[in-house]
Amino acid sequence: MFSLSDIPTSPSALFAAYASFSASMMLIRSMANDVVPHDLRAYLTQALRSLFTPLSSDLTILIDENCGMTRNQVFDAAEIYLRTKISPSTDRLRVSQTQRQKSLTSSIDKGEEVTDTFQNIRIKWRFACTEPDKTTRARETRFFEVTFKKKFKDVVMESYLPYVLVRANAIRQEEKVVKLYNRDCPSYNDDDDGGMWGSVNLEHPATFETLAMEPELKKEIIEDLDRFVRRREFYKKVGKAWKRGYLLYGPPGTGKSSLIAAMANYLKFDIYDLELTSIYSNSDLRRVLLSTTNRSILVIEDIDCSLEMQNRQDDDQFDGSNSRLTLSGLLNFIDGLWSSCGDERVIVFTTNHKDRLDQALLRPGRMDKHINMSYCTSNGFKILTSNYLGVRGKEHNLCGEIESLVDSMEVTPAEIAEELMKSDDADIALQGLVNFLKRKKIEISEKKKADESTKSEVEEIATEPQNPNAKKQKIDDGNVQRSVRNIGRRIVRGRGRSFRRNGL
Numbered sequence: 001m002f003s004l005s006d007i008p009t010s011p012s013a014l015f016a017a018y019a020s021f022s023a024s025m026m027l028i029r030s031m032a033n034d035v036v037p038h039d040l041r042a043y044l045t046q047a048l049r050s051l052f053t054p055l056s057s058d059l060t061i062l063i064d065e066n067c068g069m070t071r072n073q074v075f076d077a078a079e080i081y082l083r084t085k086i087s088p089s090t091d092r093l094r095v096s097q098t099q100r101q102k103s104l105t106s107s108i109d110k111g112e113e114v115t116d117t118f119q120n121i122r123i124k125w126r127f128a129c130t131e132p133d134k135t136t137r138a139r140e141t142r143f144f145e146v147t148f149k150k151k152f153k154d155v156v157m158e159s160y161l162p163y164v165l166v167r168a169n170a171i172r173q174e175e176k177v178v179k180l181y182n183r184d185c186p187s188y189n190d191d192d193d194g195g196m197w198g199s200v201n202l203e204h205p206a207t208f209e210t211l212a213m214e215p216e217l218k219k220e221i222i223e224d225l226d227r228f229v230r231r232r233e234f235y236k237k238v239g240k241a242w243k244r245g246y247l248l249y250g251p252p253g254t255g256k257s258s259l260i261a262a263m264a265n266y267l268k269f270d271i272y273d274l275e276l277t278s279i280y281s282n283s284d285l286r287r288v289l290l291s292t293t294n295r296s297i298l299v300i301e302d303i304d305c306s307l308e309m310q311n312r313q314d315d316d317q318f319d320g321s322n323s324r325l326t327l328s329g330l331l332n333f334i335d336g337l338w339s340s341c342g343d344e345r346v347i348v349f350t351t352n353h354k355d356r357l358d359q360a361l362l363r364p365g366r367m368d369k370h371i372n373m374s375y376c377t378s379n380g381f382k383i384l385t386s387n388y389l390g391v392r393g394k395e396h397n398l399c400g401e402i403e404s405l406v407d408s409m410e411v412t413p414a415e416i417a418e419e420l421m422k423s424d425d426a427d428i429a430l431q432g433l434v435n436f437l438k439r440k441k442i443e444i445s446e447k448k449k450a451d452e453s454t455k456s457e458v459e460e461i462a463t464e465p466q467n468p469n470a471k472k473q474k475i476d477d478g479n480v481q482r483s484v485r486n487i488g489r490r491i492v493r494g495r496g497r498s499f500r501r502n503g504l
């Protein structure tokens with residue numbers, strides 16, 4: 001039996017004790033094989049070893065890669081977190097990049113150490129790995145050793161490790177590659193669900209910084225999104241589904257699709273681009289929507305023309321039927337079933353013609369926010385020149401003239417962007433834009449005049465009943481002009497039908 005007084009303190013005594021420990025070990029080993037049972041031998045070895053190991057003020061905790069059959073989240077988080085803590089003095093690094101990652105990632109190699117500081121506590125991480133054993137067929141096991149002063153155990157367990165988990169999640173979010181899901185593109189990713197949706201990485205570069213919009217509106221949208229994502233508990237408390245609906249409306253080329261891409265890039269939410277024309281029934285719709293994931297944006301573009309929406313009265317006749325897709329089917333699904341099984345969903349409808357939308361879609365509470373994407377203003381122009389030409393404020397002498405032209409007419413950001421792209425030389429591009437705007441202004445005023453004269457001719461004919469033949473001829477002419485204009489409008493509208501066709 002040993003007592004505390006037996007523990008050696010001086011170096012010579014320690015040496016003597018260690019020699020005696022080694023001799024004991026040898027003795028145990030020599031008599032071991034048959035005489036001492038294995039368990040007892042292991043116990044004695046451990047007891048002697050711990051007795052002769054100097055008392056340590058450090059504590060080491062082990063973080064294994066797996067908890068039984070499942071992954072240990074602390075291990076995964078540590079792997080990600082430690083990538084940000086690699087010091088220049090690290091001797092060996094592992095570097096990798098998967099198809100979906102935007103940049104190289106480095107991680108520490110086995111045996112390497114990383115030191116971190118948290119609340120002035122020094123914490124040492126070591127990545128360790130046991131070799132696979134061919135005889136026992138034991139696989140390699142990987143784990144982290146985290147060493148710090150024992151007295152900080154509570155801080156490390158209660159604050160530091162949870163902090164590592166939170167940071168790792170934030171890093172994951174930052175690194176997430178946003179995907180665009182579509183029903184008619186083949187899948188390039190292995191983890192797509194059974195063929196309902198194909199996906200590609202969303203390469204659309206739009207961000208809120210590059211969007212030409214009024215600064216207040218931009219700020220309002222960003223704040224709305226921020227509020228939405230941090231209100232998990234609020235939605236739970238008030239018993240509302242955690243989803244938010246946006247209706248973006250405005251003429252073609254005003255940035256509706258670009259805004260959706262900017263939202264996705266900002267939130268790091270995947271986009272599901274749903275073409276309603278590819279859905280034939282409400283049950284089809286239900287299946288497709290149920291296969292979308294949380295933290296995503298469901299986009300239905302050109303809601304006014306992508307589906308022959310029935311009015312509510314017609315729908316009532318088909319209530320309970322799953323055989324055809326209806327507006328109420330879509331709205332019920334979004335409000336009901338889907339709400340109860342999805343979290344953090346954003347739904348965006350776009351239209352070029354808000355006035356043509358069914359009232360069911362417009363009524364308060366249905367779409368949380370209606371956003372008017374209107375023609376370009378001088379503020380929008382400033383953002384575009386800064387993006388495309390690197391020209392800021394009134395740096396260029398043509399900027400003042402362009403700003404007043406833009407504010408005095410209806411021109412879309414897409415039209416301006418197209419002009420600005422024509423040359424890298426700011427002088428040439430801006431002069432080209434001035435010419436374009438002047439031309440367009442003349443065209444608009446001529447068209448306005450022509451419209452007014454057609455209108456007054458029709459009115460004149462309507463109040464001139466005495467000459468039926470002349471009247472008929474004039475009305476026919478008016479109808480032809482109107483038809484040509486309508487066809488023109490339809491072609492323009494067709495430009496914006498698909499989210500993907502707009503460069504996404």
Ligand SMILES: Nc1ncnc2c1ncn2[C@@H]1O[C@H](COP(=O)(O)OP(=O)(O)OP(=O)(O)O)[C@@H](O)[C@H]1O
Nearest residue numbers: 211212252253254255256257258413414495496502
């Ligand atoms: N507000 C904007 N800010 C920056 N760029 C814009 C903006 N609006 C349009 N653009 C430019 O014009 C192109 C077309 O715009 P976008 O597809 O976003 O318009 P849209 O409103 O969705 O049009 P449509 O109604 O035809 O679908 C974009 O790729 C972008 O280059």
Ligand SMILES: [Mg+2]
Nearest residue numbers: 256257496502
């Ligand atoms: Mg669009």
